[in-house]
Amino acid sequence: MKKRTAVVSGASIAGLSTAWWLRRTGWDVTVLERAEAFRDGGQNVDVRGVARDVLRRMDLFDAVAARNTTETGTVLVDARGEVTAELPSDGVGGATAELEILRGDLARTLLDHLPDGVDLVYGDPIAAVDDEADGVTITTASGRRTTADLLVVAEGVRSRTRGLVFGADEVDVRDLGVTMVFGTIPRTERDDDRWRWHNSLRGRQIHLRPDPYGTIRAILAYSPGDDVLGLSREQTLAVVRERYADAGWEAPRVLDALETSPDVYVDQLQQVRMRTWHRGHVVAAGDAGWCVTPMGGGGASLALTAGYVLAAQLAGHQDQEAALAAYETWMRPLVDDVQDLPRGLTAFAYPQTRAGLAARGVADKVMTSRLLRPVAATLTQVAETDRELPALDLA
Ligand SMILES: Cc1cc2nc3c(=O)[nH]c(=O)nc-3n(C[C@H](O)[C@H](O)[C@H](O)COP(=O)(O)OP(=O)(O)OC[C@H]3O[C@@H](n4cnc5c(N)ncnc54)[C@H](O)[C@@H]3O)c2cc1C
Numbered sequence: 001m002k003k004r005t006a007v008v009s010g011a012s013i014a015g016l017s018t019a020w021w022l023r024r025t026g027w028d029v030t031v032l033e034r035a036e037a038f039r040d041g042g043q044n045v046d047v048r049g050v051a052r053d054v055l056r057r058m059d060l061f062d063a064v065a066a067r068n069t070t071e072t073g074t075v076l077v078d079a080r081g082e083v084t085a086e087l088p089s090d091g092v093g094g095a096t097a098e099l100e101i102l103r104g105d106l107a108r109t110l111l112d113h114l115p116d117g118v119d120l121v122y123g124d125p126i127a128a129v130d131d132e133a134d135g136v137t138i139t140t141a142s143g144r145r146t147t148a149d150l151l152v153v154a155e156g157v158r159s160r161t162r163g164l165v166f167g168a169d170e171v172d173v174r175d176l177g178v179t180m181v182f183g184t185i186p187r188t189e190r191d192d193d194r195w196r197w198h199n200s201l202r203g204r205q206i207h208l209r210p211d212p213y214g215t216i217r218a219i220l221a222y223s224p225g226d227d228v229l230g231l232s233r234e235q236t237l238a239v240v241r242e243r244y245a246d247a248g249w250e251a252p253r254v255l256d257a258l259e260t261s262p263d264v265y266v267d268q269l270q271q272v273r274m275r276t277w278h279r280g281h282v283v284a285a286g287d288a289g290w291c292v293t294p295m296g297g298g299g300a301s302l303a304l305t306a307g308y309v310l311a312a313q314l315a316g317h318q319d320q321e322a323a324l325a326a327y328e329t330w331m332r333p334l335v336d337d338v339q340d341l342p343r344g345l346t347a348f349a350y351p352q353t354r355a356g357l358a359a360r361g362v363a364d365k366v367m368t369s370r371l372l373r374p375v376a377a378t379l380t381q382v383a384e385t386d387r388e389l390p391a392l393d394l395a
Pocket of ligand 1: 010011012034039160182
């Protein structure tokens with residue numbers, strides 16, 4: 001049988017998982033990454049639900065567990081740093097999951113274990129896509145033309161290639177009104193091995209989380225957010241500094257440290273919803289197709305799972321179109337589950353007033369009480385399903 005060829009655009013969790021599984025099932029695979037080199041950065045992500053099985057099937061569960069962030073639990077703290085509530089983190093789920101890992105470490109683990117023969121091309125992204133009856137022709141920015149049986153768009157939430165293939169009426173990008181700034185900052189004596197989370201007035205959150213490198217991962221998340229995507233790093237930090245001027249707790253330290261942080265990453269949370277994830281010889285995977293944002297949670301787990309499910313359906317169907325439809329049918333419920341955010345979630349998560357903050361404090365205490373701990377633990381469940389992963393025989 002003729003070898004099938006795939007181009008995967010994007011070398012992060014979704015793209016590398018897809019490349020891994022397609023290669024293992026006999027495809028010729030080229031990965032195109034827009035950046036000039038592999039992107040190592042990023043903060044805490046977790047591997048939950050069915051994605052844990054995917055890692056086991058890749059024989060990478062232990063490799064990921066070994067790069068754990070070392071976080072031991074999650075607590076809410078007041079302005080003095082006193083713990084006001086402790087979120088459930090026991091077992092495989094909870095706020096601090098068993099498999100907590102930095103995004104860059106997870107992506108690097110996948111990269112390091114790619115099967116032989118995957119071609120990686122950096123700095124030459126797709127400029128044009130021409131989908132025809134017998135394959136898809138991709139032209140890159142440098143003018144390189146490749147024809148493949150399949151193009152997998154795994155370019156993250158702000159994918160450009162998605163817009164070359166799918167119409168604007170098919171891609172619904174919803175702004176959730178939340179801005180997040182992530183950065184690595186020095187550890188101090190006040191830090192410990194828990195995720196410490198402080199809610200301040202006017203919808204401002206401050207998070208400090210340990211990492212395995214002796215530094216702290218800081219997150220400032222606030223709503224209503226600012227339009228910062230077009231701004232330079234200096235401009236963004238100036239906006240955030242103003243926002244957090246009187247936010248209390250560790251805000252002054254975080255603001256100062258972000259100025260020299262090596263890896264500030266800014267996100268304006270946007271959900272991506274697509275009516276369909278495939279057209280002709282093109283399919284979307286990960287945030288490019290369904291960004292769930294940290295508000296829904298589970299983006300990395302879904303991205304990891306997508307690679308397996310796509311390869312398994314392609315291996316299990318003679319007809320590629322039927323395989324892509326089966327991939328979509330399998331993934332869709334997992335995505336819907338986390339995209340359908342409870343009404344009022346933003347207002348609850350980002351209280352604006354003193355009364356709102358007090359109500360949030362009471363709710364945290366109730367939800368984390370002994371009686372309701374099991375309920376609270378289910379709130380962090382993502383990528384959970386009773387369905388078996390589609391079968392895939394690698395032999
Ligand atoms: C550098 C980085 C840091 C991140 N930090 C965090 C974080 O701190 N917290 C958090 O919750 N989430 C973070 N994320 C997002 C998180 O990784 C994703 O939500 C999740 O893992 C889903 O992964 P994905 O592979 O679908 O998309 P992403 O991880 O976003 O990866 C998309 C990949 O495609 C590449 N790309 C983009 N456009 C093109 C193009 N036109 N052609 C080729 N390649 C392209 C990007 O460079 C990137 O490597 C980060 C992502 C990146 C890339």
